Amino acid sequence: MPISPSSPSPVPPPTSTEDEAVPLTVWPVAQVSAQHQRAGRYLPSCAAHPGKMIPALARRIIEAYSAPGDLVLDPMAGVGTTLIEAAALGRRCVGVELEDRWVTLARANLDHVLPSPARSLAEVRQGDARSLPGLLGDLAGRVDLIITSPPYACDAGVIDKGAWLAGARLCDRESLNYSTSRNNLGHARGEAYLAEMAQVYAGCCTVLRPGGLMVTVTKNMRRSGRLVDLAGITVSLAHDAGFAYLQHVIALLGAVRDSELVAHPSFWQLRQTRLARANGHPVHLTVHEDVLVFQTPACPSTSAQPHDQRAVAEAGPAEGGAIRG
Numbered sequence: 537m538p539i540s541p542s543s544p545s546p547v548p549p550p551t552s553t554e555d556e557a558v559p560l561t562v563w564p565v566a567q568v569s570a571q572h573q574r575a576g577r578y579l580p581s582c583a584a585h586p587g588k589m590i591p592a593l594a595r596r597i598i599e600a601y602s603a604p605g606d607l608v609l610d611p612m613a614g615v616g617t618t619l620i621e622a623a624a625l626g627r628r629c630v631g632v633e634l635e636d637r638w639v640t641l642a643r644a645n646l647d648h649v650l651p652s653p654a655r656s657l658a659e660v661r662q663g664d665a666r667s668l669p670g671l672l673g674d675l676a677g678r679v680d681l682i683i684t685s686p687p688y689a690c691d692a693g694v695i696d697k698g699a700w701l702a703g704a705r706l707c708d709r710e711s712l713n714y715s716t717s718r719n720n721l722g723h724a725r726g727e728a729y730l731a732e733m734a735q736v737y738a739g740c741c742t743v744l745r746p747g748g749l750m751v752t753v754t755k756n757m758r759r760s761g762r763l764v765d766l767a768g769i770t771v772s773l774a775h776d777a778g779f780a781y782l783q784h785v786i787a788l789l790g791a792v793r794d795s796e797l798v799a800h801p802s803f804w805q806l807r808q809t810r811l812a813r814a815n816g817h818p819v820h821l822t823v824h825e826d827v828l829v830f831q832t833p834a835c836p837s838t839s840a841q842p843h844d845q846r847a848v849a850e851a852g853p854a855e856g857g858a859i860r861g
């Protein structure tokens with residue numbers, strides 16, 4: 537359907553569940569593909585990491601939900617995308633990452649991309665996101681915004697289309713799930729995923745300042761043909777950790793070209809959808825990521841209120857929605 541980027545969204549009529557509704561909005565974040573967003577800016581060796589955040593999406597989250605000088609944390613930092621974009625926008629930021637390999641790459645990536653004044657704003661700490669308060673030390677309780685893209689509770693690997701076309705595996709086994717170490721949460725599935733991520737989100741709730749925000753980026757994937765509703769799982773985990781659920785943003789992996797929406801799906805998503813359809817399952821292509829916004833319990837002192845209200849106002853009412861307490 538032709539769409540115009542500038543045409544206002546119609547405000548939907550009130551529904552019987554309006555009091556419980558969470559406002560929805562859509563951000564196009566792939567006008568240029570993720571590879572092109574990184575090309576010539578990030579280190580080429582970042583291609584070895586199987587699950588990076590889209591730089592434009594990280595920027596959009598940081599601009600919407602924090603202010604210059606704020607402290608941003610990514611507890612599962614990978615190659616450092618959120619840190620790079622946060623420091624480039626004048627935020628102080630700390631990343632935590634478990635694996636030697638990604639810690640080294642994230643630090644090198646920060647050195648490579650950021651000019652020296654911005655580089656001094658960003659730091660990578662090696663450690664386990666299940667032990668955040670101890671890792672952050674003095675910074676615990678002072679974080680303004682957490683941004684994280686957790687593992688997806690299903691296999692993530694670096695796709696080698698050339699090798700696959702020549703008859704090999706689509707993803708080299710060595711590239712799967714961020715590390716061969718079973719301690720990496722990229723290997724957690726089912727109940728184990730719920731238990732381990734519950735610890736991560738509980739730590740996130742502790743290290744944020746009162747009224748601070750946590751933004752997660754997840755994608756609903758398929759395992760053995762079945763949809764894994766990771767957005768729903770994440771809402772439930774965050775709720776159990778003590779967060780209030782503020783906002784669900786759809787990050788659209790597509791570009792608007794001549795008023796037409798052009799999808800930028802991953803090769804993996806295309807293959808999954810084609811396989812499902814070949815087996816008679818009428819599934820559609822997933823070309824979005826779920827951006828979920830949560831808040832720690834409101835603080836008694838209201839020094840943080842104007843800032844939070846501004847962030848929520850920028851992201852929510854554009855669609856005609858309203859935040860419900």
Ligand SMILES: C[S@@+](CC[C@H](N)C(=O)[O-])C[C@H]1O[C@@H](n2cnc3c(N)ncnc32)[C@H](O)[C@@H]1O
Binds near residue numbers: 616663
């Ligand atoms: C989806 S990736 C995040 C990628 C990151 N947003 C980026 O743009 O590069 C998840 C990351 O969590 C890391 N990880 C897994 N278990 C962890 C843990 N217990 N503590 C800290 N990091 C962990 C993985 O090694 C992986 O780099």
